Amino acid sequence: GAVVSQHPSRVICKSGTSVKIECRSLDFQATTMFWYRQFPKQSLMLMATSNEGSKATYEQGVEKDKFLINHASLTLSTLTVTSAHPEDSSFYICSAWGRKYNEQFFGPGTRLTVL
């Protein structure tokens, strides 16, 4: 199957700072990318869907000004958590879809800890 990478795998930051997480599709062009968040012992919750070259669509209750998503190319999407606070500490996972495989593939996740 396809390979999707995320960087960084872990990040620790101070409250009030911004953190950028990258999601890359390594061997296919990802027309659509999805961003999920997972709190401990809970399931994945979809945050937003982004199509290359257009604005992301956010799920209800997700603040678009706090979680900035950029999908500027067919192989890269970024999620920026602005002015992070301890309650933003979570496991952030991206997935990517492209016509080559016609299926979604997930990245390994990024563990964010806000002190």
Place this chain on the structure above:
Amino acid sequence: DAKTTQPPSMDCAEGRAANLPCNHSTISGNEYVYWYRQIHSQGPQYIIHGLKNNETNEMASLIITEDRKSSTLILPHATLRDTAVYYCIVRVVSAGGTSYGKLTFGQGTILTVHP
């Protein structure tokens, strides 16, 4: 997308078959059954999917009842590395066959494979 119901946890002995059930009684005609699994602190991994016929790949088999209201994922010879949370998801696939729609994760089944 239709909702699914899965048992919260199951145990299986190493080397034996693991049979994971899923109820999706409100599934509609254009919805497929997908299975993913998530090993601790990793992104979800696609396992298998089907519409109404039974499916088999190198990882597992998927048995869908004739009325499509339930299905069973079978891992024929479970190993310790199969310990994970298994998610059953039903989702619409477009008429053209593309499957780029968002995935809605439930709580899944925690499968523990023991020696």
